[in-house]
Amino acid sequence: MNWINAIVQGVFLGGLYALFACGLSLMFGVMRIINLAHGDLAVIGAFGVWVVDTQAHLPPFIALLPVLPVMLLLGYLLHRTVLARSLRSGPLTPLLTTFGVSIVIQNALLQIFSPDVHSLGSLTGSISTSSWRVTSELSVPYLGVLILAVAVLLLGSLQFTLQYTGFGREMRATAQDPEAAALVGVPASSVYARATAIAVATAALAGAFLAIHSTFDPSSGPTQLIFAFEAVVIGGLGSLWGTLLGGIVLGIAQTIGATVDPQYSILTGHLVFLVILASPRGRFVANRSAAA
Amino acid sequence: MTTPTSPVSPTPWVVRRSSLASRIGSGALVVIGFALFGVPQVFGTNIVQQLTSLLIFLILAVMWNALAGYAGLVSVGQQAFIGFGAYGTIFMTQQGIQPYLAMIFAAIASAALAVVLSLFVLRLRGGRFAVGTWVVAETIALLISLDQAIGGGTGTSLRGLNAYPRQVRIAYTYWLTLGFTVLLLLILFLLLRNRAGVGLQAIRDDEEAAASLGVRVGRLKFVLFVLAGFGCGAAGALTLANTLFIQPQSIFGVQWSAYLIFMVLVGGLGTFEGPIIGAILFFVIQHQFADLGAWYLIGLGLIAVAFALFLPRGLWSLINDRLHIRLLPVGYHLLRRSPDASANDRGKPNP
Numbered sequence: 135m136n137w138i139n140a141i142v143q144g145v146f147l148g149g150l151y152a153l154f155a156c157g158l159s160l161m162f163g164v165m166r167i168i169n170l171a172h173g174d175l176a177v178i179g180a181f182g183v184w185v186v187d188t189q190a191h192l193p194p195f196i197a198l199l200p201v202l203p204v205m206l207l208l209g210y211l212l213h214r215t216v217l218a219r220s221l222r223s224g225p226l227t228p229l230l231t232t233f234g235v236s237i238v239i240q241n242a243l244l245q246i247f248s249p250d251v252h253s254l255g256s257l258t259g260s261i262s263t264s265s266w267r268v269t270s271e272l273s274v275p276y277l278g279v280l281i282l283a284v285a286v287l288l289l290g291s292l293q294f295t296l297q298y299t300g301f302g303r304e305m306r307a308t309a310q311d312p313e314a315a316a317l318v319g320v321p322a323s324s325v326y327a328r329a330t331a332i333a334v335a336t337a338a339l340a341g342a343f344l345a346i347h348s349t350f351d352p353s354s355g356p357t358q359l360i361f362a363f364e365a366v367v368i369g370g371l372g373s374l375w376g377t378l379l380g381g382i383v384l385g386i387a388q389t390i391g392a393t394v395d396p397q398y399s400i401l402t403g404h405l406v407f408l409v410i411l412a413s414p415r416g417r418f419v420a421n422r423s424a425a426a
Numbered sequence: 427m428t429t430p431t432s433p434v435s436p437t438p439w440v441v442r443r444s445s446l447a448s449r450i451g452s453g454a455l456v457v458i459g460f461a462l463f464g465v466p467q468v469f470g471t472n473i474v475q476q477l478t479s480l481l482i483f484l485i486l487a488v489m490w491n492a493l494a495g496y497a498g499l500v501s502v503g504q505q506a507f508i509g510f511g512a513y514g515t516i517f518m519t520q521q522g523i524q525p526y527l528a529m530i531f532a533a534i535a536s537a538a539l540a541v542v543l544s545l546f547v548l549r550l551r552g553g554r555f556a557v558g559t560w561v562v563a564e565t566i567a568l569l570i571s572l573d574q575a576i577g578g579g580t581g582t583s584l585r586g587l588n589a590y591p592r593q594v595r596i597a598y599t600y601w602l603t604l605g606f607t608v609l610l611l612l613i614l615f616l617l618l619r620n621r622a623g624v625g626l627q628a629i630r631d632d633e634e635a636a637a638s639l640g641v642r643v644g645r646l647k648f649v650l651f652v653l654a655g656f657g658c659g660a661a662g663a664l665t666l667a668n669t670l671f672i673q674p675q676s677i678f679g680v681q682w683s684a685y686l687i688f689m690v691l692v693g694g695l696g697t698f699e700g701p702i703i704g705a706i707l708f709f710v711i712q713h714q715f716a717d718l719g720a721w722y723l724i725g726l727g728l729i730a731v732a733f734a735l736f737l738p739r740g741l742w743s744l745i746n747d748r749l750h751i752r753l754l755p756v757g758y759h760l761l762r763r764s765p766d767a768s769a770n771d772r773g774k775p776n777p
Binding site: 166220224230231238241244356360364397401404 | 550553557680730734735
């Protein structure tokens with residue numbers, strides 16, 4: 135029963151990782167870059183919600199509403215100022231610049247908010263603590279269901295946007311061939327900027343849910359980036375539903391590891407990731423080009 | 427690889443490997459290298475210790491540049507080898523091996539670790555390689571902090587070195603560091619002058635084009651990854667010898683990668699001289715501003731981003747583009763052979 139509980143909790147944890155991963159997956163799919171500041175942008179989102187929450191005394195889910203448009207704008211500006219120029223100077227430059235941005239964000243947050251650990255869990259009231267008790271050992275937390283539902287909804291709407299809307303068509307066209315897309319009147323830089331804006335906003339959403347689900351501090355970003363990346367690679371790069379699956383696999387691996395011994399939790403996740411990478415399928419996953 | 431310099435050639439160009447500047451430059455480097463061995467005889471322990479940490483930065487910068495600048499592998503996980511080298515030394519001294527010997531073995535063990543890890547991470551390219559190496563570093567850090575015998579999460583100190591008097595210990599550590607620096611620079615220099623070097627520079631410029639011309643991209647990447655594993659392992663072991671105490675969080679910290687990226691980007695990515703300049707500059711900056719804490723790291727990050735965007739070939743490119751100087755003859759130059767020495771006779775570097 136313990137194991138079943140671990141798997142159920144792992145599925146919900148996987149929802150959170152999928153939420154983190156979908157922005158990373160989107161940016162990789164459209165621009166072929168890995169944004170190393172993704173986790174730190176999520177932490178900015180978490181701090182944003184925390185600030186609105188404590189200053190305006192709003193519950194976190196309402197405090198999220200003004201934060202998301204700000205993060206959209208931040209993502210747009212990030213692309214216009216840093217990424218657009220990086221993309222022009224070759225495939226390695228975006229890595230170097232986003233890593234630099236990540237260092238700047240972490241230390242700026244440290245300077246502004248001090249290294250204290252925060253959580254929004256206590257501010258959300260009963261939803262973050264209550265659960266449906268199925269049996270004496272198996273319980274289904276409300277928050278886990280909510281996060282998983284948000285993740286499915288977000289991935290579904292991204293998938294829908296990519297497949298059926300004009301903007302989605304523009305993103306797919308630009309992902310396939312930026313020059314050809316530009317020839318038919320789809321400027322890559324504008325598509326990229328909007329995709330980055332969406333990715334950063336989803337990161338902020340994920341950061342807010344992380345803050346409600348557990349704790350965060352200025353240096354939480356890199357860990358979340360690593361989990362998001364593992365989810366993306368386990369699920370197969372560039373496929374959004376694969377990302378959800380990857381997140382869930384990672385979540386289950388971590389909760390099963392934690393059942394054995396709490397200090398094995400993260401380690402088990404890493405090992406599952408490495409095993410998948412080393413498996414024959416790993417070569418396929420690693421070299422597969424994105425099909426957004 | 428022979429240089430076509432036959433005088434009957436009708437073209438007005440000659441291909442030269444070395445120029446006056448590179449002869450002076452490499453001569454000066456050799457002299458400086460020898461002179462540095464004498465430092466502990468002349469200066470106090472404080473300066474020797476500072477120089478040791480500068481040389482450790484230099485090793486790391488040169489190794490990271492070999493990966494990113496030549497093989498196109500941006501690693502955010504070299505701290506895996508730094509930590510492994512340091513903890514390997516701890517482990518081997520616990521088994522009764524003499525500490526300085528243990529450091530050399532630990533560097534070799536790090537190279538072996540790189541061979542194993544290459545199976546995982548060299549499958550990845552670009553950003554996937556970057557984060558993949560990071561995951562590997564985190565995994566190794568977690569595994570080591572689980573092992574209570576080598577200190578666990580709280581850290582541990584290197585005991586065997588207490589047998590030496592302080593001054594002798596610092597001098598030995600310095601000489602070993604300098605020895606590793608010279609060895610690694612020499613290996614890289616020979617590698618770049620070799621046929622492999624042409625291949626590596628081709629990979630740096632365009633990996634697919636290089637592969638289509640018959641450059642064995644996979645093998646060259648493997649060689650550099652293992653060399654970088656060796657160098658970073660050595661740097662980790664030497665860091666331990668220089669500070670005598672380590673903790674998994676700091677020796678496996680991702681801040682190492684931030685420092686490496688800063689040094690190489692500011693100095694000049696993909697050049698032999700760049701990381702040397704970058705390491706010296708970083709050393710000075712760290713000395714002046716490290717007390718500022720978060721602001722210092724914000725500054726480092728901003729400078730690194732600015733260099734990546736506006737001066738991607740670093741400070742060395744400023745010198746190189748204006749004066750066409752190379753301190754070390756790792757490439758070829760075209761020289762116009764003009765009997766009536768016109769304004770054109772200045773050596774032009776081969777792009």
